[in-house]
Amino acid sequence: MQYLMMCCIEEKRWAALSEASREAVMRDYGQWIAELAERGQHRMSARLAPSGTAQTVRQQGGRKVVLDGPFAETKEQFGGYHLVECRDLDEAMALAGRIPTLPHGGVVEVRALEA
């Protein structure tokens, strides 16, 4: 099954980390992805531009309405995702549990793709 891991983090807190800490997290990230790739489980990953760049569009009364900002104002902001092939939810949760932003307040939502 394929699982989407949606990574959220408090952008302010992330920005407040030292350059060296941020680099260490990204290095660990690289290794996490490399391991998955080696086992043939990695499908894709991407890091998003800061949430300040987000726009939402919806339709109201037949008119297109564009708003500045993400869906909802939350403490943590959606910042990146990974699509990973896993045997089952337990494997997906074990892998998500090793995502390197977790020690810095990161939160990961794990969801299966519809079969």
Place this chain on the structure above:
Amino acid sequence: MLATLIRLLGDFDRAEEAMQEAFAAAVEQWPRDGVPANPRAWLVSAGRFKGIDAMRRNSRIDGSYDTVEDFAAHESSDPAGAADDSVEDDRLRLIFTCCHPALAPDAQVAMTLREVCGLTTEEIASAFLIPPSTLAQRIVRAKAKIRDAGIPYEIPAAAELPERLDAVLRVVYLVFNEGYAASSGDALTRADLSAEAIRLGRLLLELLPEPEAAGLLGLMLLQDSRRAARTSEAGDIILLDEQDRALWNREQIDEGHAHSRRALASRRFGPYTLQSAIAGAHAEAATASETDWSRIVGVYDLLLEVEPSPVIELNRAAAIAMRDGPAAGLTLIDTIMERGELADYQPAHAARAELCRRLGRANDARLSYRRALELTRQGAARRFLERRLAELASG
């Protein structure tokens, strides 16, 4: 058998349907051709063929024929044999899947009673005093989540086993407690739920002989042994120190003690085993005044180390009140209450009221009994508190 079919067919509903069809086939064939040498293997094998057949029929409709052929081809060529050697593993798989932490606790309880214990939706709903439609929906959602989120049908790996076993034990104890001290409704106890929990506890211990599984079974047996003495004929609560100990079930006490001691001797025990040691100390006392409160306080101290919680602190304070007198207990309870975590916990107010009453502080007792009454949704507990309040008014 259901557990095995779920593994072979990979889906709860499909397995349930296949099992019914297999039984229907048996009713027809066994009287005619004789009972097969291995009836279980026959049923599993028939169920598997019925299940795959149904998948084929469905796939013709939705066009995913390839996957079913893959599925059938992928299966072992000797399904009955493959099914036979792992009956116990399949039952464990079923338990761990029903108690998977990705399911909400009430869904875990519903799935376990339905799939592992085989209770009907109506039986479970009436035991928990909720409409059958609510419970049915809870089960449908849980099954959908198991399928769509990819919750595995597996015994967890050794590294995850302790945590996952905790979740299973929690479900079993939750079922037991709802039967032993119902959270709502008129009767204090519901024997059917407790009996079901004890049956589950036995099964679990048989399949997975872990110390905490033994500790939990011991705890449930020791608590359940007092059932007949806990309420009067009118259904009113009788407290531990006023119970007729001749009504305690000696057989359950002996068996509970044995499990509890074995778990303690393993030195790998946890909170359930420690609670069983406390229940055991009560069971050993021939009269209330012979209760070894020092030992009980000692076990509570240990329990707080293993699992710090304000509820355990409260119970420890009640034990200290018995050992050192109500004033000592009340001081502790007031300190715990000041932290605010137990502000809406009915037993905390009831315990405080009881100690105030013993100290002759009628006004404080009244206030706490009233607060406890406000927080009670359960008939027998309500009558008990009202009785105490009436006694205070007349005394």
